[in-house]
Amino acid sequence: MRLPLIAPENLTPEQKPLYDEMRKGIASNFNAFKVEAENGALMGPWNPWLHSPRIGKAIWDLTLALTAEATVPDRVRQIVILAVGARFDAAYEIYAHVAVAEKEGMSPERLASLTADLKPVDLAADESIAFDLAYALARGGVLPEPVYRLAVDTFGQDGVNELIFLVGLYAMVSVTLNGFNVPVPERE
Structure with missing residues (x-):
């Protein structure tokens, strides 16, 4: 792993809203696999997105749009x-x-x-x-x-x-x- 996981207490003011939004979306859409470390840090692609929150937010918004607007089974x-x-x-x-x-x-x-x-x-x-x-x-x-x-x-x-x-x-x-x-x- 090249980017350390970010514990919730170490999130910057720019990262915190994205973290909260991603946790909410993960709970409803991506709950069949492990996404969170014991300390609450997000794993998978969410961790790199948190490290670059402006880009991460754009990717997260696209992910949500393709999930929420899905018409294909x-x-x-x-x-x-x-x-x-x-x-x-x-x-x-x-x-x-x-x-x-x-x-x-x-x-x-x-x-x-x-x-x-x-x-x-x-x-x-x-x-x-x-x-x-x-x-x-x-x-x-x-x-x-x-x-x-x-x-x-x-x-x-x-x-x-x-x-x-x-x-x-x-x-x-x-x-x-x-x-x-x-x-x-x-x-x-």
């Missing part, structure tokens, strides 16, 4: 997030979203494929298209036209926008986690 979103996390080999991202996916009933076989950066064989049609979109975008370059058209036909333009933004957000989260070497807590 969460089972599809988790496939996209795990595909991106696996591509970047972002350990905390994989840890966190495996926990979310398990809580939602995703099979161990599917999780094994996704975390190995492979396409699961048992995906529904919409899940398959979302995986292909995430897989292609996470490798760089223009999204292939056939994938884009299938995604629009399946999710509508707003749904495709959401998926593309979701890939971008979780690519940024993964790079943040890897750049700051954010550790993974022990599974409970």
Whole structure:
């Protein structure tokens, strides 16, 4: 870990409101995995965001917007997030979203494929298209036209926008986690 965790009593006046806002949002949206140290310090991507609160607030606002305004089913979103996390080999991202996916009933076989950066064989049609979109975008370059058209036909333009933004957000989260070497807590 390259940035020390910030205990609540050590937060600056600029960090404190962001910390409070993130804790509130984490409690309602990101509660399937460990996000807080014993002393109340936030772990995962939230710690680097607190170290740079102006940028962290912008990323947090985007995270909340993509969560609150979600129209794509969460089972599809988790496939996209795990595909991106696996591509970047972002350990905390994989840890966190495996926990979310398990809580939602995703099979161990599917999780094994996704975390190995492979396409699961048992995906529904919409899940398959979302995986292909995430897989292609996470490798760089223009999204292939056939994938884009299938995604629009399946999710509508707003749904495709959401998926593309979701890939971008979780690519940024993964790079943040890897750049700051954010550790993974022990599974409970």
